Amino acid sequence: MTVATDFVRPVTGETFDALVGTRSGPVAVEFMSYGCEHCRLLEPVLQEVAETLGSQEAVFRVNIAVDQELAKRYQIEGTPTLVMLLNGEEVGRAVGPDPSVKVLWDAVTRPFEELA
Template sequence: MTHIVCPHCQGVNRVPERRLAEEPKCGKCRRPLFNATPIALNGAGFERFITRSELPLLVDFWAPWCGPCRMMAPAFEQAARRLEPRVQLIKLNTEEEQAVAARYGIRSIPTLILFRGGAEIARVSGAMDAAGLVAWTTKQL
């Protein structure tokens, strides 16, 4: 069983690994656990995902004023379609969540951090295209 945090209600769901590709739904809100789109989170939601999800999490630390961040956003969405359900993709606005960005030592954006089991396993800064995002993430896992 794998614990997955719902992107809609943030309920924690237990899903058998063999059923991840079968479009599982949340036991609490009945909405899909995977939407093939990045999940925009605030600080509290980010903490819930980091501490409760057993899936790898690819987090895009970005800001609305950042040109490269805006340029990479469509590629990050394309990567979500290709990486789910193996990886959940998350966007965290560093302008709104400065404490979280400081805790992870975000010095430049966009910065991508790959987490597994709540621990950082890889990091890269700079914009990438969708193929680069998928290749980098797959290589790290």
């Protein structure tokens, strides 16, 4: 699937801490693999959620096949896994979320709403 605009920013082990770990405010990170069927199903929905969020939250993507150290650091056991961070600290997690806008929207935004 070709995405005209990618609203989910890819990060690697080299760029993660600078772009995600030290970022203030809410961040969602998708840990995925390009060989994962559930990840492919989730992709267009995640793009829609990321586009809707705009500047409210940042959505990033980590390919665990390439960045296994990040997967170990965040104890990722399956894909897709969404990890929500606030000021660099994990505040929520969704493993294998249903690829619907409502479920994904709730998974990404609820941890931040609960802290407010």
